[in-house]
Amino acid sequence: MSKISVKDISKRKKRKKITMLTCYDYAFAHILDSTGIDIILVGDSLANVVLGLDETRNVSLKEMLNHTQAVARATKRALVVADMPAVSFRKRGARGLADGKKFIKAGAAAVKVEWFKGCEPVIKRLIKSKIPVMGHIGLTPQTAHLLGGYKVQGKSKESALKLIKQAKILEDLGCFSVVLECIPYQLSCIITKEVRIPTIGIGAGKYCDGQVLVLYDLLGLYERIRPKFVKVYKDLSSEIKKSINGFVKEVQESRFPTKNQSFSMNKDQLRQIPLK
Numbered sequence: 001m002s003k004i005s006v007k008d009i010s011k012r013k014k015r016k017k018i019t020m021l022t023c024y025d026y027a028f029a030h031i032l033d034s035t036g037i038d039i040i041l042v043g044d045s046l047a048n049v050v051l052g053l054d055e056t057r058n059v060s061l062k063e064m065l066n067h068t069q070a071v072a073r074a075t076k077r078a079l080v081v082a083d084m085p086a087v088s089f090r091k092r093g094a095r096g097l098a099d100g101k102k103f104i105k106a107g108a109a110a111v112k113v114e115w116f117k118g119c120e121p122v123i124k125r126l127i128k129s130k131i132p133v134m135g136h137i138g139l140t141p142q143t144a145h146l147l148g149g150y151k152v153q154g155k156s157k158e159s160a161l162k163l164i165k166q167a168k169i170l171e172d173l174g175c176f177s178v179v180l181e182c183i184p185y186q187l188s189c190i191i192t193k194e195v196r197i198p199t200i201g202i203g204a205g206k207y208c209d210g211q212v213l214v215l216y217d218l219l220g221l222y223e224r225i226r227p228k229f230v231k232v233y234k235d236l237s238s239e240i241k242k243s244i245n246g247f248v249k250e251v252q253e254s255r256f257p258t259k260n261q262s263f264s265m266n267k268d269q270l271r272q273i274p275l276k
């Protein structure tokens, strides 16, 4: 079981599809790492699915670092990538490099940076400092308010050309891969052919070099929103509800715990306890 590296991911283009899932805690990371998953992304979707915030741009650096540490502690094989939060890029990305270093210290092997106007210098600084960067274009949730909301991007010629250009810029800056979120499958096919770095799609069709999903979506754990591009492989919400109702019923009927789940005391010791 050898650790998957950034180089391994770069080499996968046109060879074998890349798989990536988000993860935010130790227990799930341990499970994911024992499967065939290539990349574990500590996504800023943490904001929505774990913290209950409306916008990913409101997650803090401290929250992202804490969850990155938890995931990294459990991960021995997969590549751990941490999403840099929007807050790292305020004031023209002044904190970007320092924060990127914090993610590597927390155990990530690379960081993901969502495209924003003027992101190039900070990505350049990160890569120059040997911090591998995964780019992210299309529907970038941190700046969705500037894109007209959570809408499919790149549907018009102008918007498609802009995204092709962004993908090429990220490649030229030295990003090792790029996430394509919510764009037409024809456009992701063009971008995948146009760049030498792997493309990893979410709501971008099948022609990407890899696919990513939010773990809680794939497992049916996030009931608030279910985007069109999500496939629920297992509806764990209903399984969990069944289990918890089983616990409630058994406690109420005094059927849990049984002797099997209880500790017992030596009779001699018990006899010596004075009873009123």
Ligand code: KIV
Binding pocket: 022, 042, 043, 044, 045, 046, 083, 179, 181, 202, 212, 214
């Ligand atoms: O945070 C996240 O979940 C992501 C994926 C959608 C790629 O960035």
